[in-house]
Amino acid sequence: MEPDEIEALFTRSDGSYAFARWGRALAPVVFGVEETTLATIKGAFEAVCHLAGHETTELDPELGANTMMFFCRDWSELVGVPNLDRLVPDLGPLVAKLDAAEANQYRIFRFDEAGAIRACFIFLRMDDQLSAVPADTLALSQAVQSMLLWSDTAFADRSPLGQLEDGRVVLRPEIGALIRAAYDPVMPAATGDASHALRLAARVGGMS
Template identity: 65%
Template sequence: MTPDQIEALFTRENGDFLFARWGRPIVPIVFGVEDATLSTVKGAFEAVVALAGHKMAETDPELGANCMVFFFRDWQELLEVPDLDRLIPDLAPLMDRLVAADANQYRVFRFEEDGAIRAAFVFLRMDNELSKVSAETLALSQVVQTILLWSDTAFRSQSPLAVAGQTTVLRPDIAELIRAAYDPVLPGAAREASHALRLFARMKPVQ
């Protein structure tokens, strides 16, 4: 992966470069799934967090859980979740936009004062398309897209995952970039495109 390719993964559609990683241990909670899927999602979090060299915790002292994953059938169901409108301002207008766009997934991030990720909300509307995806693949894909603040265009043309034999795995170049992004020497957030060079310098060649 070249520095330009890394820069593109964090350059938003409006041209702004914005990089952020988690600044606190991740405490995930999953709604709307059976126990088997719950363990799959939590397993994906554990694997990706371990890859990053970051930490998970049982509880966040300020928020309780700071990474909420919702599985549901209809966007309107979210309006019935107690206190969700307090966590996500303008929830009703957002739901209207997502319904109009026929979206099946959406992620919302909250940030620390220094710009690092403080909390994330992952919404998955299980339409026909997402229902065809295995729980393992869907969980890994969502966790990867939540471990860093990627560009809104980062994975439009190519998934962060790849198929190895019969197994879906994280692309080696993306895995190496995640590992580099959590180097303790680097800041938790950056708005200068030159940060892509710092990430590149910490990446090991992918075999």
């Protein structure tokens, strides 16, 4: 990947460069799905963490679960989730905003003192579009998009996933290499300096 391609993936719509990776092991929990789907989702997070050289865990010592995924049929269902308003400030206005935009997914990140990701809340409204996506594909896509603080426009034009000739859906190789590079121990856990993209590009190039 070229440096400008990488820079674009972490440059937000307001023009600012913002990068962050997880500073702790991911402890995922999923609400609103059957047991079989739960295993698929957790498996996807484990696979992406393994790719990055990162870890998952059953329990975060500070938060318990630090990666929470909520499935619903209507955004209004989130208002009835016990104590969710304590985890997500201004939940009511957020639900109204998502409903008005007819959105089907939304992610909120929380950060530690160093700027690294400490928690992620993933909300999915299973409309006709998302309901048509196979569970393993949806799980992999969400795991990838939760692994780093990507730009809010990062995958608007092209998914981080690709399809093989046999029909299997997999992570695009260049995105996988970028995630591995981002979790290189010598790289910063968070930065707003766009020159960071140059360092990522050098590492991605070394993996090809």
